[in-house]
Amino acid sequence: MLLKEVIYLMQKDFVLEWRQKYAFNGMLLYVGSTVFICYLSFSLRFGGLEVPVWNALYWIILLFTAVNAISKGFAQESRGRLLYYYSVVSPQGVILAKMIYNAALMLVLSLLCFAFYTVVIGNPVQDVGMFLLTIVLGAIGFASSLTMISGIAAKAANTGTLMAVLSFPVMVPMLLMLMKMSKNAIDGLDPSVSLDEALTLLAINMIVVTVSYILFPYLWRS
Amino acid sequence: MKLTWWKWLTVALLLYTVVGGMLSDVPRLAILNETIRNLFFHVPMWFGMILILLVSVVYSIKYLRNPLSRNDIIANEAAKVGILFGVLGIVTGMEWARFTWGEFWSNDPKQNASAIGLLIYFAYLILRGSFQDHQQRARISAVYNIFAFAALIPLLFILPRLTDSLHPGNGGNPGFNAYDMDSSLRAVFYPAVLGWTLLGIWVVHLRSRLEVLKQRFYENA
Numbered sequence: 001m002l003l004k005e006v007i008y009l010m011q012k013d014f015v016l017e018w019r020q021k022y023a024f025n026g027m028l029l030y031v032g033s034t035v036f037i038c039y040l041s042f043s044l045r046f047g048g049l050e051v052p053v054w055n056a057l058y059w060i061i062l063l064f065t066a067v068n069a070i071s072k073g074f075a076q077e078s079r080g081r082l083l084y085y086y087s088v089v090s091p092q093g094v095i096l097a098k099m100i101y102n103a104a105l106m107l108v109l110s111l112l113c114f115a116f117y118t119v120v121i122g123n124p125v126q127d128v129g130m131f132l133l134t135i136v137l138g139a140i141g142f143a144s145s146l147t148m149i150s151g152i153a154a155k156a157a158n159t160g161t162l163m164a165v166l167s168f169p170v171m172v173p174m175l176l177m178l179m180k181m182s183k184n185a186i187d188g189l190d191p192s193v194s195l196d197e198a199l200t201l202l203a204i205n206m207i208v209v210t211v212s213y214i215l216f217p218y219l220w221r222s
Numbered sequence: 223m224k225l226t227w228w229k230w231l232t233v234a235l236l237l238y239t240v241v242g243g244m245l246s247d248v249p250r251l252a253i254l255n256e257t258i259r260n261l262f263f264h265v266p267m268w269f270g271m272i273l274i275l276l277v278s279v280v281y282s283i284k285y286l287r288n289p290l291s292r293n294d295i296i297a298n299e300a301a302k303v304g305i306l307f308g309v310l311g312i313v314t315g316m317e318w319a320r321f322t323w324g325e326f327w328s329n330d331p332k333q334n335a336s337a338i339g340l341l342i343y344f345a346y347l348i349l350r351g352s353f354q355d356h357q358q359r360a361r362i363s364a365v366y367n368i369f370a371f372a373a374l375i376p377l378l379f380i381l382p383r384l385t386d387s388l389h390p391g392n393g394g395n396p397g398f399n400a401y402d403m404d405s406s407l408r409a410v411f412y413p414a415v416l417g418w419t420l421l422g423i424w425v426v427h428l429r430s431r432l433e434v435l436k437q438r439f440y441e442n443a
Contacts, residue, residue, distance in 0.1 A: 152349070152366050152369075155353075155362050156353060156362070157352045158352055162349060165345045166349060168341070169338045169341040169342040169345060169370070173338075173373070207372055207373070207375075208372070208373065211369055212369070215365045215368060218286050218361060218364070
């Protein structure tokens with residue numbers, strides 16, 4: 001029952017996204033222009049980036065993209081439509097569907113960001129497989145924690161500021177783990193070195209998903 | 223003024239902490255020297271903060287199960303007192319770090335973690351401020367409080383242990399662990415933790431009583 005709901009709601013989100021392509025294109029342009037601005041502000045003067053700077057910059061671009069992309073998840077739903085969902089589906093279905101959808105969205109955005117970043121700024125990554133795994137974990141992590149926060153922020157008056165203020169401290173542990181893991185991948189270290197970080201990331205993700213699953217019904221009620 | 227037994231206990235414990243903490247004999251350790259007395263004032267702040275924030279989260283959970291405005295008030299006041307303890311903990315820690323590590327802020331994982339923890343609760347206060355409706359404010363901030371606390375736990379307890387820290391007891395630094403903390407330190411340290419935490423609970427108690435009375439006053443006015 002829940003599974004059917006989740007699949008159905010996800011389909012709805014994908015269809016909506018496909019119909020309003022301007023929103024998705026807007027995000028692509030956001031990623032693209034941010035990367036280009038970074039290129040202009042760093043590379044012209046120094047000719048190439050140091051590896052730690054490359055790594056930090058990549059994740060910071062992704063962080064801001066994620067906050068922007070996911071914050072519209074709940075804000076774009078009209079009041080009437082939310083009321084309609086409320087009477088038809090369970091809140092757990094809504095939050096799970098949104099999380100999975102946002103994870104897919106983040107995955108696409110971060111892969112495109114990586115590709116564009118490679119073209120414009122250069123690619124020092126030695127272990128691409130590991131780096132891609134980091135991106136997948138990062139996309140899931142960003143999506144799961146930001147979905148809940150966007151639900152909270154959408155209820156309040158100044159959604160934009162609140163989204164950033166509420167989400168940054170929550171995401172810091174995740175971001176630190178991701179940066180460390182991707183640094184290992186860039187340096188081409190053995191995958192076993194990153195095992196600790198990967199497990200911690202998975203654990204944080206599980207905590208966040210479970211807590212959101214339990215708490216979302218209370219948020220939904222208002 | 224009516225004082226129950228635990229309030230007398232708080233006063234007694236804190237008097238003991240201040241007098242004992244300043245005057246008792248402490249072990250002479252290299253670098254630390256007399257600054258080891260900060261153990262009685264800095265470390266209990268963190269114990270107190272965690273316990274009082276735990277109170278806040280418990281009352282947030284209580285509010286979600288049973289939406290009484292009293293539960294919300296206690297959760298809010300406890301969060302504020304928790305922030306006060308956190309700020310005091312950071313200030314006492316920075317002052318101490320200036321003389322033992324050489325800098326106010328030395329990018330230590332525990333320092334960073336505590337700063338981020340404080341950011342979470344400042345965000346909680348901002349979130350509370352951005353609602354007009356009382357019930358909505360109470361419920362949504364309770365949801366954020368629980369969510370943020372669940373995200374804070376791995377931060378405070380797991381991350382510093384994964385990386386090297388300048389703090390005693392982490393990454394091979396000499397610390398106040400089993401073999402270093404001798405009985406004269408313990409004799410003051412444990413009462414200090416209890417005393418400061420009780421003081422925090424006292425403040426929460428007073429402030430939430432005041433808030434409840436204020437609300438009742440405005441409802442009847």
